[in-house]
Amino acid sequence: IKRGGQVYYVFNRIRDINEKKIKLQTMMPDIRIALTHGRMDGKEIEKVMKDFLDKKYDVLLTTTIIESGMDISNVNTLIVEDSHRFGLAQLYQIRGRVGRSWQKAYAYFFYPDRRVLKLAAFQRLKTLTEHTDLGSGYKIAMRDLEIRGAGELLGARQHGHINSVGFDLYCQIVKEEVDKLKGLTVEEDINIQIELPVSAYIPKNFIRSENDRIKLYKSLGSIDSEAEAENIVSGLEKRYGNIPEVVTNLVNIAKIKCLSKKAEIERVIYLRSRGIVLRKVQLSRYKIEPLEDKYPMLSYVDKNREVLIKTGDEKIDAELIIKILNDIISLALN
Template identity: 40%
Template sequence: EGGDRLNVPLYRIDQLEPYRTAGDGDAPPPRLHRLGAPTWRRQRDKTRAAIRAMAAELLDLYARRQLAHGYAFPPDTPWQRELESAFLYEDTPDQRRASDEVKRDMERARPMDRLLVGDVGYGKTEVAVRAAFKAVQAGKQVAVLVPTTILAEQHGRTFRERLADYPVRIEVLSRFRSAKEAGPIVQRLTGGEVDVVIGTHRLLSADVTFKDLGLLIVDEEHRFGVRHKERLKALKLSVDVLTLTATPIPRTLHLSLAGLRDLTLLETAPKDRSPVLTFVEPWDDALLEEAMARELDRGGQVYFVHNRIETIDTIAARVETLAPRARFAVAHGQMRESDLEAVMGRFVRGEVDILVSTMIVESGLDVPNANTMIVDRADRLGLAQLYQLRGRVGRSHRRAFCYLLVPDLVDDQAEERLQVLEHHTDLGSGYRIALRDLELRGAGNLLGGEQSGHVQAVGFDMYLRWLEETVRGLKSGEGGRGEREEFAPPDVTLDAPAHLPDEYVADDDTKLDFYRRLARAEQPGEIQAVRDELRDRFGPLPADAERLLLVAELRALGARAGLETVLIKGDEARLTFRRDAAPRLAGLQVALEAVQFEADVRRAVPLSLRLRRLGGESIGPGLVRALTAVLRDHQRN
């Protein structure tokens, strides 16, 4: 109904979370609940129960895997080291770490289940090749499961090139192989005559059996159906599994799942990459003619993305007049699958110069020779989609170009999206901004379909926070309630402003981040870290900011001491304890005298004290020192 209003004090800002979910545009807006009505509480309880069930299941799977006996692979051989040093590029630090972590997992006796998250072209496949080679040398078979036939062919080519100098038998099982060709491959797999098989979900068919499967590598697991995932889950208990994904997941989710799934993030771009030059321009025949001619003259290929099937042929004809000597092909999702794969295959092999297609090239195609991307009506696409499209080019050491074509008038939101892409061309910079939307999608993929409804209902940030509390609770054996034993922090009221002034911290987002961190701080060390960071980034703290940190300290200490309210006015303070708290009056009296405060008992139950400062430091910092001393003594006893 609207119109309700609730004022929230700054120090309770952690009670508010912005509402974000994966912005696919087709999800209905969330339901708004009336203040004070029980509907929100019901929604919250339902979501928490679902989170608890999911976290418990993950923990259970994790525990079963800890107990399961897998195969402990032997340490690296001279061949392994030779293969790794023959890599054409220099390893990024992330890649080296990922490679070491995967091999360390394989050398343990329990089955590996590691998720490798990295942007397109950040070297995930190389990590997979090394793991596969390690498994083959121990006499085990390796299965590489990919979502599309084109990807199967591409991985097949990469694996064959990298392992050409070694006696490794590699086969590809996909729809490009006829039944007559596939039959013998399946037989040889069963007989142990194939070391590495790369294929689509055909690998999960009942007729495919392995003689001795040691490692399963899954690319983009979320693109497989539920039935296939169940088969994967069964495999995970007995063989080592390495999952690769290019859809990033939020760091926060990574941290809250840290003990349940082994995750490795690849965040550094390879050394010799130069950023993609991005231009936002209206359609201009001369510009497009020049852009395509430049790419074709250097022997490269061009992507031209037009995301409407109804008009794609018209646009293709128009583009063809601008580059008459080029070899053209059109690809879109309504073509027969075999035709589509044939077109894609020709583009990958370099038999097509300009590919006019819909968004289907958004993920998975790896054509290092294609380094110009032209996107028609880029204003209609989301940031994540544009980012993914731009990631198709610039996959080699050549300078790449991306042209985003827009009409003269675009709405403000589209303008903002395009600005982000135009200015953040650097690899990794602005990566965070462009990926906000993508990360939400990645989180949805990782959490699975059932959880997505709950994320939609309460918003992503709130969901994450509850997930973290639940996991922490389950691990410490509290049954996943995630609530702490301590009291809630007290209400603290000062007689002077306590906030971060605009002239000190100008940016609202930064300010909110600090407020949130202070509101959640439970230990004095966390507050000190914020103080150090503020001083480091913005200079000496003004009085208003010092008072804000004082409020945070009093709340953190007060929660442990059992205080309900703290009121400070001039040189006096009023402390009220909770009814169920049991403060030790003698210890408190000593601590207060040590900072030169006089204490009057105003009420015995619940205990209420009036403090007056007689000398020494001012009343706020003095009270912090006294409470710290009381809590320290309490811990000793």
């Protein structure tokens, strides 16, 4: 209000909205607050909106009815209470009610402690913060489709198999089948085998929701880079706090699998008698020699095209494996 504009305050519980107005008025006695919601008479809503448009009020306490095209250029601030209860498309639509003139706009989405948020709600809010540019609607719609799941692509039901396998994987399967029908060459996906003696899983006392745990497994299983894995870790820390060792192990295994695919390595396995073996390395001994100098515990076996990392009785060092894989990728590119 001190910025010279007006405010939309979205509170979507009609039963409690009058009580909310009293609380706000008590907190800010000098602020003029109007109230409107979908159960009011049409003429009454029209009068309130006209008075708000004429700047007789500073704040409009309202429900989601404002998403239906109420454009007032002087409104420069939006406050949404309990934003975690809204759908992503709905939040995007409501956010569009401000910033419709030359004035800089501000949108505040309030939610309870992130520890009690479900993962899907957290992802919705995170998506809004990541897509603030003009023309973000398509990206938000695609992200919304991924978060909620979708119905059958070729059918009438509004639910199908997408949610059970993940949107990206479902699209990948469909694309491969379409390419086959077109007679195009479909590259076979490399099945990377990772066998390391570490506990790697998502415990129930870390993420209670089974659906959220499944979504996290899917997200880690489909990463394309270390940076993508770190973004997931950052989101988990913000959402749940300190990450257990078993989850860190899971993230590291996801990184190893991602890097192994890039290096065209088929297996990363632990053999008690030998150590960690990277099997079917696509580099010659000549190329590997710099790594043998850099890592004393590393050796190359010509016969099987294997890189051996001797560990002895020491704990498996996942970060060391990741460094070596990155070096192998760098050597392959040079």
